Amino acid sequence: MGAAVDHVTPMGMSGGSAEGNDKSEGQRFSCKSKLTALVVDNGGVCRAIQTALLRSYGVETEAVETGEAAVELIASGATFSLIIIEMLLPFMNGPGTAKQIRAMGAQSKILGITAFFDRRDRQEFLAAGADDFIEKPLSPEIVIPIIRELDN
Numbered sequence: 001m002g003a004a005v006d007h008v009t010p011m012g013m014s015g016g017s018a019e020g021n022d023k024s025e026g027q028r029f030s031c032k033s034k035l036t037a038l039v040v041d042n043g044g045v046c047r048a049i050q051t052a053l054l055r056s057y058g059v060e061t062e063a064v065e066t067g068e069a070a071v072e073l074i075a076s077g078a079t080f081s082l083i084i085i086e087m088l089l090p091f092m093n094g095p096g097t098a099k100q101i102r103a104m105g106a107q108s109k110i111l112g113i114t115a116f117f118d119r120r121d122r123q124e125f126l127a128a129g130a131d132d133f134i135e136k137p138l139s140p141e142i143v144i145p146i147i148r149e150l151d152n
Contacts, residue, residue: 030058031151036079039063040070040097041086041113050084050113050138057147066090067097074101080108081150084138085130087114087121095121095128102129109150113138 037054039061041047047063054061059082064070067089083101087094098110112125112133122133134142 031147033151035059035081035147035150037061037082037084038070038073038078038080038108039084040065040067040089040094041084042066042089043086046086046136053138053140053143054082057143059147067092067094067100070097071100071104074104074106079106082111082146083108084111084113085125087112087125095124095130098125098130099128109146111146 035058037059039047039050039054041050041063042065044065047065051061051063062073062078062080064073067085068091070083070085071092083098083106085094085097089097092100094112094114098112101108101110110130112122112130113136114121114133115136117133117135125133
C-alpha cells in the first residue's frame with residue numbers, strides 16, 4: 001500500500017515569502033535555501049495549517065497522516081530538512097515514528113508536537129531521536145528560528 005501524501009495548496013498563498021497586512025518580522029521572513037519539510041499529523045486541519053505555515057515561509061512541504069506513511073517516504077529515498085511529527089498517531093505513535101526514521105539514518109531536524117504537553121512525552125520523543133518537542137499550535141515564533149537555523 002503506497003503512502004498517502006497530501007499536497008495542500010494554502011488559499012491565497014503563492015509560495016516564496018509571506019505577505020499580508022501585518023508587517024511584522026514573521027510576515028516578511030522567507031528562507032534563502034531550498035528547505036523541505038514533512039508534516040506527520042493525522043488531524044486534517046492541523047496538517048493543513050502546519051503545511052500552509054511552512055509553505056508561507058518558502059519551505060517545500062509534504063504531509064502524511066501516519067507514521068507508517070512517513071517511514072515509507074523516507075525508505076523510498078525522500079529527504080527532508082525538517083520533520084514535524086504529532087505525538088498521538090494511529091498504529092505507530094510519534095516517538096516510534098521518530099525512532100524508525102532515525103534508525104534509517106535520516107539527519108533531518110525532527111520536531112515532536114502535541115496538543116497536550118507532558119514531560120514524559122517530551123522525554124520519550126527526545127529519547128527516540130527528536131531534536132525538540134513542543135505544544136501546538138505551531139506558530140511563526142517557533143517556525144522562524146528553526147527555518148533560520150536550517151537555512152544557514
